[in-house]
Amino acid sequence: MLLKPKAKNARAKRFLVNRDPKIVENGKTALFVRGSTTSQVILDTLKDLYSLRKPDAINFTKKNEIHPFDSETSIEFFARKNDSSLFAVGMHSKKRPHNLVLGRTFNYNILDMIELGVERCTTMQQFKAQTCAIGMKPLMIFNGEAFNQNEDLVRLKSILLDFFRGEAADKVSLKGLEYVITVTAGPAGANGETGLVFFRTYTTTLKKSGTRQPRVELEEMGPSLDLRVRRVRQPTEDMWKQAIKMPRELKVVKTKNISRDGLGDKYGRIHVGKQEINKIQTRKVKALKKHLDDKPSKKQKTSNDMADSD
Amino acid sequence: MDVTGILDEHKNRFKSIQVERLVPVEFDLGLMACFDVNMIDEAQLRASQKARDTYLQELSREGAQLMINELFSLPTTVDEDSVYATLPAIRTVLPREKPAPKEKPMTRWEKFAKIKNIQNKKKSRMVYDEEKAEWRPRFGFKGVNNDDQKPWLIEVPGNADPYDDQYKARREEKKERIDKNARRAQRNFEENLAVEKGMKPRDMRKRELQSALVLSKGSTASMGKFDDKLAGEPKVKGLKRKFDPLVKNSDKEKSNNMEILNRVSKGEAKTTSVVNVRKAQRAINNAKRSKKQEK
Numbered sequence: 336m337l338l339k340p341k342a343k344n345a346r347a348k349r350f351l352v353n354r355d356p357k358i359v360e361n362g363k364t365a366l367f368v369r370g371s372t373t374s375q376v377i378l379d380t381l382k383d384l385y386s387l388r389k390p391d392a393i394n395f396t397k398k399n400e401i402h403p404f405d406s407e408t409s410i411e412f413f414a415r416k417n418d419s420s421l422f423a424v425g426m427h428s429k430k431r432p433h434n435l436v437l438g439r440t441f442n443y444n445i446l447d448m449i450e451l452g453v454e455r456c457t458t459m460q461q462f463k464a465q466t467c468a469i470g471m472k473p474l475m476i477f478n479g480e481a482f483n484q485n486e487d488l489v490r491l492k493s494i495l496l497d498f499f500r501g502e503a504a505d506k507v508s509l510k511g512l513e514y515v516i517t518v519t520a521g522p523a524g525a526n527g528e529t530g531l532v533f534f535r536t537y538t539t540t541l542k543k544s545g546t547r548q549p550r551v552e553l554e555e556m557g558p559s560l561d562l563r564v565r566r567v568r569q570p571t572e573d574m575w576k577q578a579i580k581m582p583r584e585l586k587v588v589k590t591k592n593i594s595r596d597g598l599g600d601k602y603g604r605i606h607v608g609k610q611e612i613n614k615i616q617t618r619k620v621k622a623l624k625k626h627l628d629d630k631p632s633k634k635q636k637t638s639n640d641m642a643d644s645d
Numbered sequence: 646m647d648v649t650g651i652l653d654e655h656k657n658r659f660k661s662i663q664v665e666r667l668v669p670v671e672f673d674l675g676l677m678a679c680f681d682v683n684m685i686d687e688a689q690l691r692a693s694q695k696a697r698d699t700y701l702q703e704l705s706r707e708g709a710q711l712m713i714n715e716l717f718s719l720p721t722t723v724d725e726d727s728v729y730a731t732l733p734a735i736r737t738v739l740p741r742e743k744p745a746p747k748e749k750p751m752t753r754w755e756k757f758a759k760i761k762n763i764q765n766k767k768k769s770r771m772v773y774d775e776e777k778a779e780w781r782p783r784f785g786f787k788g789v790n791n792d793d794q795k796p797w798l799i800e801v802p803g804n805a806d807p808y809d810d811q812y813k814a815r816r817e818e819k820k821e822r823i824d825k826n827a828r829r830a831q832r833n834f835e836e837n838l839a840v841e842k843g844m845k846p847r848d849m850r851k852r853e854l855q856s857a858l859v860l861s862k863g864s865t866a867s868m869g870k871f872d873d874k875l876a877g878e879p880k881v882k883g884l885k886r887k888f889d890p891l892v893k894n895s896d897k898e899k900s901n902n903m904e905i906l907n908r909v910s911k912g913e914a915k916t917t918s919v920v921n922v923r924k925a926q927r928a929i930n931n932a933k934r935s936k937k938q939e940k
Contacts, residue, residue: 420742476708517705578740
């Protein structure tokens with residue numbers, strides 16, 4: 336458990352405040368780690384995914400004794416130190432060749448992770464296409480109904496969406512839609528086992544089409560990965576519930592009692608509570624005093640005058 | 646005049662942007678993602694790698710086309726000669742990376758301002774300095790309020806002693822202001838801590854003082870036993886040590902001893918590690934091995 340560091344100057348304080356929990360969060364940083372044994376395939380995969388994820392990515396080039404499914408402590412330590420909530424661990428063993436583990440953390444604890452076997456990898460360098468600029472947000476396409484039905488693939492979809500999301504943005508430049516990531520679920524195996532998942536990346540070129548929407552042409556950019564789903568660690572119920580809890584400030588406030596009619600005029604409704612007409616405090620008129628009713632004979636000079644003046 | 650020919654020619658010049666899909670594709674434009682549940686041609690995917698890649702590219706192109714169609718129909722804003730499309734809110738539920746921040750308790754000033762309905766007037770960072778005819782920060786480095794850091798002359802105010810050091814007075818005033826601020830921040834912190842624990846701040850301070858008193862009493866050479874007690878001081882409660890009588894019931898003595906034996910030998914070795922059996926065994930084995938080697 337790392338001690339909470341104390342800031343000794345304003346710069347350090349700003350740095351720590353940036354890492355504190357916020358209402359609107361920073362973009363997630365991804366951490367790329369190598370296991371104790373790696374293969375060329377998995378190294379290429381990690382390198383390409385890292386370049387896709389720049390600048391919000393950290394690449395560890397040294398090998399680490401790390402087994403995410405067996406022990407969580409090393410991942411959690413890295414996440415805490417580097418303030419990264421996404422991680423990708425690549426390793427290679429005889430039992431699990433070209434193994435890639437993608438996962439997320441919540442509050443520096445592992446939320447969920449998925450283990451994928453990279454059966455084929457074509458790197459960005461092998462494609463002669465022009466790569467896109469760093470830091471662009473991709474368009475994501477998920478093909479296949481298995482992504483809604485198969486539990487493992489639902490988890491994979493969620494993790495990949497988070498992984499390639501980039502910075503949260505409420506508007507996007509229509510010139511900056513430079514690349515597309517497609518994830519397709521392959522046919523399921525004979526025993527109903529999850530089929531291969533095809534991960535493809537393309538650069539887009541927008542061409543004139545005579546209408547407002549342009550015609551899209553794609554060129555494969557890479558990486559191109561054929562993935563086999565291995566183990567999946569689903570998040571625990573309460574951790575997931577806590578993670579998707581939205582802070583009160585972000586909840587959309589409904590405007591009530593305001594409406595617009597056809598002409599564009601704005602109408603508001605005011606709700607006045609029940610009024611006790613008997614107990615309303617009005618101007619004091621002596622004639623209306625209750626006890627004066629008992630003595631009708633007494634002449635009410637002032638009240639008559641007042642009546643005349645009305 | 647027959648214009649259909651010209652229209653057809655115009656249409657054929659550009660490639661179509663229409664994409665046919667049996668099941669309508671679901672979009673999450675906030676994330677720029679689309680989810681297509683249509684049937685995929687599995688035969689193509691099982692075929693050779695090249696055929697598979699071509700099929701996937703075609704599929705992707707169509708998906709991208711659909712998404713571009715949607716994105717280009719969003720409301721746009723023009724800004725510095727690039728057109729921005731305003732993305733709607735995200736529909737898929739994605740987890741946060743850290744929990745939502747806890748609400749900070751209000752400080753004394755904030756509570757007061759809320760009652761009196763005092764609004765926070767935003768002040769600009771830079772202020773125009775007439776004397777020097779330039780913009781300077783309101784506070785901080787080269788700030789407008791730091792001008793009198795080392796003035797070459799300070800007038801002695803009417804009520805002050807003429808022999809007092811005015812420069813020192815200024816320094817001390819500033820220091821006092823800073824200390825006052827720090828004290829107030831500390832007071833806010835303590836009050837909020839007390840409220841968090843459900844106590845009144847005054848009671849919390851009282852408790853702290855009392856515990857400090859008790860500790861200080863015991864810090865004498867004889868642990869406070871022979872110190873005179875002040876009038877009205879509460880009696881300090883210490884831990885009561887219970888000792889068994891020397892001559893016990895023989896059954897009780899036996900059972901106590903057996904309990905100790907069990908703890909030492911096996912029973913709680915795993916949990917309380919009175920004796921680390923593994924280490925002990927390893928030590929014995931090493932000793933035996935070294936003895937054998939000697940022989």
